[in-house]
Amino acid sequence: xxxxPLRLFxxxxxxxxxxxSIAQPDLKTTLESKQKNTKEVKVIExxxxxxxxxxxxxxxxxxxxxxxxxxxxxxxPVYKKALTATYLGNYGTPAEDNNFFNRNFQTSYFFAxxxxxxxxxxxxxxxxxxxxxxxxxxxxxSENKSKNNETRFxxxxxxxxxxxxxxxxxxxxxxxxxxxxxxxxxxxxxALYSSYIKDNWKIHAGFITNSxxxxxxxxxxxxxxxxxxxxxxYWNVNLNSSETKLSNNYYFTNTEYRFGKFIDTGESQEKRxxxxxxxxxxxxxxxxxxxFRDKESDTDDxxxxxxxxxxxxxxxxxxxxxxxxxxxxxxxxxEKKYSxxxxxxxxxxxxxxSMPGLQPNDSTHVRMDIxxxxxxxxxxxxxxxxxxxxxxxxxxxxxxxQNAGQSELAGMIYKPLPFNxxxxxxxxxxxxxxxxxxxxxxxxxxSNHYRWDQNLGTEQRMTAGGxxxxxxxxxxxxxxxxxxxNFIYNDTLGIPNQTSNELLILSAYLDKDFNYRNLHxxxxxxxxxxxxxxxxxxxxxxxxxxxxxxxxxSKVMLAQIGSDVRYNSSYYADAYxxxxxxxxxxxxxxxxxYPYIDxxxxxxxxxxxxxxxxxxxxxxxxxxxxxxxxxxxxxxSTFRLGVSWAFYD
Numbered sequence: 001x002x003x004x005p006l007r008l009f010x011x012x013x014x015x016x017x018x019x020x021s022i023a024q025p026d027l028k029t030t031l032e033s034k035q036k037n038t039k040e041v042k043v044i045e046x047x048x049x050x051x052x053x054x055x056x057x058x059x060x061x062x063x064x065x066x067x068x069x070x071x072x073x074x075x076x077p078v079y080k081k082a083l084t085a086t087y088l089g090n091y092g093t094p095a096e097d098n099n100f101f102n103r104n105f106q107t108s109y110f111f112a113x114x115x116x117x118x119x120x121x122x123x124x125x126x127x128x129x130x131x132x133x134x135x136x137x138x139x140x141x142s143e144n145k146s147k148n149n150e151t152r153f154x155x156x157x158x159x160x161x162x163x164x165x166x167x168x169x170x171x172x173x174x175x176x177x178x179x180x181x182x183x184x185x186x187x188x189x190x191a192l193y194s195s196y197i198k199d200n201w202k203i204h205a206g207f208i209t210n211s212x213x214x215x216x217x218x219x220x221x222x223x224x225x226x227x228x229x230x231x232x233x234y235w236n237v238n239l240n241s242s243e244t245k246l247s248n249n250y251y252f253t254n255t256e257y258r259f260g261k262f263i264d265t266g267e268s269q270e271k272r273x274x275x276x277x278x279x280x281x282x283x284x285x286x287x288x289x290x291x292f293r294d295k296e297s298d299t300d301d302x303x304x305x306x307x308x309x310x311x312x313x314x315x316x317x318x319x320x321x322x323x324x325x326x327x328x329x330x331x332x333x334x335e336k337k338y339s340x341x342x343x344x345x346x347x348x349x350x351x352x353x354s355m356p357g358l359q360p361n362d363s364t365h366v367r368m369d370i371x372x373x374x375x376x377x378x379x380x381x382x383x384x385x386x387x388x389x390x391x392x393x394x395x396x397x398x399x400x401x402q403n404a405g406q407s408e409l410a411g412m413i414y415k416p417l418p419f420n421x422x423x424x425x426x427x428x429x430x431x432x433x434x435x436x437x438x439x440x441x442x443x444x445x446x447s448n449h450y451r452w453d454q455n456l457g458t459e460q461r462m463t464a465g466g467x468x469x470x471x472x473x474x475x476x477x478x479x480x481x482x483x484x485x486n487f488i489y490n491d492t493l494g495i496p497n498q499t500s501n502e503l504l505i506l507s508a509y510l511d512k513d514f515n516y517r518n519l520h521x522x523x524x525x526x527x528x529x530x531x532x533x534x535x536x537x538x539x540x541x542x543x544x545x546x547x548x549x550x551x552x553x554s555k556v557m558l559a560q561i562g563s564d565v566r567y568n569s570s571y572y573a574d575a576y577x578x579x580x581x582x583x584x585x586x587x588x589x590x591x592x593x594y595p596y597i598d599x600x601x602x603x604x605x606x607x608x609x610x611x612x613x614x615x616x617x618x619x620x621x622x623x624x625x626x627x628x629x630x631x632x633x634x635x636x637s638t639f640r641l642g643v644s645w646a647f648y649d
Contacts (some may be wrong), residue, residue: 032428046648048158049129051081053122053204055380055394056282056325057254058343060202063126067646069558069604071546073611075116075140075152077641083526084542084568086583088576089627089634091150091176092118092185093214096583098539098568099526101465101480109288110441112246114581119210119341120172120189122252122284127195127204128166133159135647137586142176143639150176150640179635181237182217190593199273202256210248216292216578218242218302219631223589226633227246238302238631241295242578252284260331262457280327280345286485288353292579294448303449303579304493308356315447315579319353319370343394344379346363351402356446369445374401389415405458406437419606422472431464438488449579452495459498460485474513481506489535490584494577504531505538513582521547537585539568539592560605566596571579575630596634607646 052061076084078095086096088138094114105113106121128134135157142150151174159167172189193206218228218238225235243527265272292315325347333339348371357366380394393411398404410432419425438456445452465480484503491497507528514521526542548562570593574583597618602611619626619636626634 020362030423038578044131046134048132048134048648050126050246052124052126053254055343056345056347057202057204057256057280058278058327058328058329058345059382059384067607069560069609072604072609072644073598073600073613073640073642074564075138075600077638079566081117083524083544084539084566085628086574087628087634088219088632090178090183090185092174092212093183094189094581094583095578096574099507099541100530100536100538101463101482101507107248107288108286108321109248109290109580110439111290111317112248112288114576114583115187115212115246118174118189118190118212119248120170120191120208122206122250125168125170125191125193125206125208127193127625128158129164129195129197130158130160130166132649133157133647136644138642138644140640140642143641144399148177148179164260165194165196167192167194170421174215178215179638180217180220180232180235180239180633182215183237184215186213187211195338200258200260202258202278203254205253205255205418207252208248208250212244212246214244216242216244217630218578218634219576221631223625223627223631225529226627232636239294239296239578243293244578244581245289245291245293246581250284252282254280254282256280256329258331275331278327278329278331280325280329282325282327282347283323285322286320288317288319290319291315292447294579305449305451307446307451308448312448312463317355319351321349321351323347323349332383332385335445340381340383342379342381345377347376347378349374349376349401351440356448358446358451370440372402372440374392374403375399376403387416389413405435407435409433417468419470420473422470424471425469427466427468429464429466432462434461434463435459436461436488438496442488444578446581450494450577454496454498456488456496456498459488474515476511477509479506479508483579487535490574492585492587493576494580494582494584499532499535501535502530503535505529505536518550519547520550521545526538533572535585537572537574539571539573542568553603556605560600560602562600564598564600567594568592573627576632583629589630591625591627591630594618594626595622596626607648609644611642612639613642 048065050063050065054061062328067455074080076091078087082097082099082102082643084098095117096114105116106123107116107119112119132241134595137600138154139420140152142148153173154171156168156170158166160166165458170191175186177184187209189208191206191208196203206577216239221236221238249293256278259277260273260275262271263274293313293314327343327345329343330341351370353370354367355370375482376396376398378394378396380392382392383390391413395409396407400407412428412430414426414428417425417427436459443454461482461484463480463482465478467475467476467478471605482505486498486500487503488496488498505528507526509524509526511524524544528538528540530536530538544564544566546564547563548560550558553559570590572587573591595618596616598613598615599617602609602614614628615638616634617637628634
């Protein structure tokens, strides 16, 4: 089982306890100082503000605290982001979003991208500002604690030391033994981070550590085992003693000093600080350690190539990236109709690492060092406070280093468009033009079972899309397309390759809620088409349909009883390579055309939410191959229980 280093864990806990011990007195002192002349102590109503950071800290995008009961039963990180997915089936195992336009990864490490859904990164952190301490405990348990066990336990605690300084502590723990042989997974993440926003200063900083460990069974020896009716514990798998271990650490800061002035709010004697200019610095270091262990004596029937002697049992890859970005920002003036913001930045990246070398020497081998640097510049203009429309245009160009010549121009236009008595209706358009230099590992890689030395060209990609929203009607319609030259893909050998043909990808989707009294039905449908299926395989149709009946018990408890169905049409789903963690093309067998049906009941009483879920019940009465990737079956029908508690004081 993968464990968090004790020293790191206890250090984080001590920091958390220390902050907790001083936070409440400081809040009390602040409150008492404002109430010197009052005899009654006011009750502090909980209020929580949340936001993300984007644009190297230039943008603070507001979000909301999820207190709704809807979809609390969808706990798997893969399906929180994906409509349908190419997935190995067990919680914590690799997955690939079947929506081509959602394949944007938070991690920059190439071989970790199939596990991106489980990796906590700085870009995914929600920053808090709270009047009272906020804590949420989130627990999920499988039906059997001793056999095929699956447990997930997440904790987040956030509180303010004073009205402008916040600390947040987050722990995500997950493990699953799996229903099939040698399929266990462990994934842990710990984050401690802070924000300070007051007048001239905006500071965000913290660290994150991720640890993922997967037993690699190589899938079933034959898909036909699903139809034999025997107990899954007797189904043969391709590998019995191979595993992947991936660890990742982030250290990051975003600091901004703002020049501005204080203006009257008009509601009280207090003045509000309005920023005019800002100087920003963003620092991030990510360190990745990736190991694939293969202790089996004979895997020639599974791996097509074995380059090192039998004494070699572990591929080890190290990859570290350090980036510094300096930025100047001019704020827009919301009081002026034609005002807009501007920013310009320059950044430096240093990438270091190592991997197995080309020539082994009996029990040892020569490692290959990786070292390169990049310099980039960029800027943008934006309008975020306009009544009639908002927009954001930005660009970035790598000027020197490994990625020299890589560039991106991207834009977004958002326009409120009242329609059919819906005053919140809107339409938005997005687009980008990119020149993507291949990742270092897409061109060069050496290991025991895979090696390549490719000379790939720059991928040229143009994308555009539009979304029409009717919030009052709970309707969203969107479409996107991409034109790609020199598309880089993983071929049928599992090796990065490139086509010189032009590739066109189209997609359209519909997201609509239908409500009639206590009945609720949400339908999400996605259609996709690629102009040349030799280089990319996508399901033509994907759908998620969720229906539930909502009612109240004893006037205090909100209850839902419903069912979810996920479905995608038949297509040549990508295969998975255990030793690299990559998904790659296969043209031998189609998968899909099988509905994954879950039934559930959920309850909410004040700040406590509970769900009971029976997953993939179709395996009890439906014929078909319940696989999303060759030889990797989804879990058979199984039960889950989940509880979530929230505390605001």
